[in-house]
Amino acid sequence: MRRLRRRQELLLGLLGVLLAFGACEAVGRSGIVRRSYLPPASEVLARAVELGGDSAFLDGVGATLKAWALGLGLSVAIAVPLGLLLGSVPLVDSAVRVLVEFLRPLPSVALIPLVSLLLGTGTATEVALITYACVWPVLFNTVYGLGETDPLARDTLRAFGFGRLSVLLRVELPGTAPFIAAGIRISAAVALILAVATELLSGFGQGLGIFIAQAGLATDGTRDVLAGVVWAGALGLVINGVLVWGERRLFPWTPERRADAHGVRS
16 A cells, blocks of 8 residues: 555655646747756756766765755754754743743854855855754754654653663653654755755856856856755755655654555555
8 A cells, every 4th residue: 555655745846847847848949938047957967977977076076065064964963962952941941931932933044244354155054054054943843853752661660760861761762762763854955955055046166056156157048056956855855755765764663664564464
């Protein structure tokens, strides 16, 4: 049952991609829109494949992924312990709640000039902005997941004399882990978007966003811009797919996974 549903979802997704591709191809070749504004989708796809053999372009993609990984890793290292602290100690949560609610709505892109002045341009600025933006989904998912921990299991361990740290490691952290993983998956997409956006706004250096920005300044560079966007979308799709696969393997006890397993058995 589960395999059939996944196959249907895959076929429907493929159908949607083919319809979008066909529509863009038809508009690009019909003359409704000038080719310099919207090249045919086949030409964009061919250029994206061609870029896969360009070592300089791949080096730029590698630089973007490096900033993405560093920023995401730092955000997880900061948000998970902080979320466990806020979720476990109500006094600390009350003390910092106003500060958290003040900082959370600030858009990371708006901080680019300030961070650039402090850290200069390059990977350091990207990593700092990615870290700031990605802390929040992981942090709030950690706090929320901690609140959803089974109180009976927690109280049972305490009744048997287990300390606060033992309860955290044996019950609360395993119960919160699926929520943390969901926050990381959300932050992974945010990190990639912000990495490319930061490079786009900086306009120089190395990275996928730099390639798109420079192509946008070139004569008839729309095809290269769209090819770079295809690469960005493909990277996001692959990253999300890997993280979803990891969640399914690491957390089979979640309600969604148990429902799937029950559907397979029935």
